[in-house]
Amino acid sequence: MGEVVNVLVAFAVIVFIFRWATSGGxxxxxxxxxxxxxxxxxxxxxxxxxxxxxxxxxxxxxxxxxxxxxxxxxxxxxxxxxxxxxxxxxxxxxxxxxxxxxxxxxxxxxxxxxxxxxxxxEKKPTDTLISRYNLQDRVAKAEPVPEEQIGGKAVWEDSPEKREASLKERKAQMILAARQRMLAQQQKSAATDN
Incomplete structure (x- = not known):
């Protein structure tokens, strides 16, 4: 009988310690x-x-x-x-x-x-393609871009630097050509409005 009481007391102590350890946080x-x-x-x-x-x-x-x-x-x-x-x-x-x-x-x-x-x-409203690609000096010169030069077929360059420069130049030509077309369209619509 004494052993059963000891087992029950030990079991109760273990349950109490377990509950205390898990709920202590x-x-x-x-x-x-x-x-x-x-x-x-x-x-x-x-x-x-x-x-x-x-x-x-x-x-x-x-x-x-x-x-x-x-x-x-x-x-x-x-x-x-x-x-x-x-x-x-x-x-x-x-x-x-x-x-x-x-x-x-x-x-x-x-x-x-x-x-x-x-x-x-967010982009600022004054942020344009011309300013983003630093083409202000080329716009100031107002040199027309021939249609056959726009985009065109790229030549595979030997070095990555040359390929990057070629890509930048093609982008610049496309931006300038799009600007020329936009200005021509604006002039045409202004002439028809007058």
Whole structure:
């Protein structure tokens, strides 16, 4: 009989130690999140949210964060969107933990300064092909480009530097020829308007 009591006490101590070791990481914040949401939320980073938001810009960010809290996986959330076409809206209790921002209410996209994939900078309205390829001096000379020189068949050059220079020259000729055609068309339409 004494051995049975010792085994039961040892078993109870082992269960107590196991529960203490596995639940020791729960903080008050984590417990309140579990109680509020009704499930134990997985760790979610801003990069994960940005990844989904960039792939599916029409899905609200709150829906994305809520689903990521449930799954903890970008792949599972993106597969759910692809299969269903939408994500469930979070319950009202979700907004007690993650209040809506005034800026986030206006747009579903993450802010531009958020960490995530590099974004392509917007072109300035004054950025033209002439300025991008530094052809201002050739435009100032206003030398016409003969039609047979435009584009044309490229000759395979021996070195990569020569091939690059040849490609740049062909691009420049095509840009200048397109500019000539545009100016001629504008002059023609201006003459017909008068």
């Amino acid at each position: 729960d903080t008050v914040e984590r417990r309140s999140a579990t109680e509020t949401l009704g499930f134990r939320p997985k760790p979610v980073t801003q990069v994960m949210i940005d990844t989904i938001a960039n792939m599916f810009p029409d899905i609200p960010v709150d829906n994305v964060r809520y689903d990521l809290l449930r799954t903890g996986s970008v792949e599972l959330t993106s597969n759910k969107i692809l299969e269903r076409g939408f994500l469930d809206a979070p319950p009202p209790a979700y907004y007690t933990l993650f209040p809506r921002d005034a800026n986030a209410a206006n747009t579903n996209r993450p802010p531009a300064n958020a960490a995530g994939p590099a974004r392509v900078p």
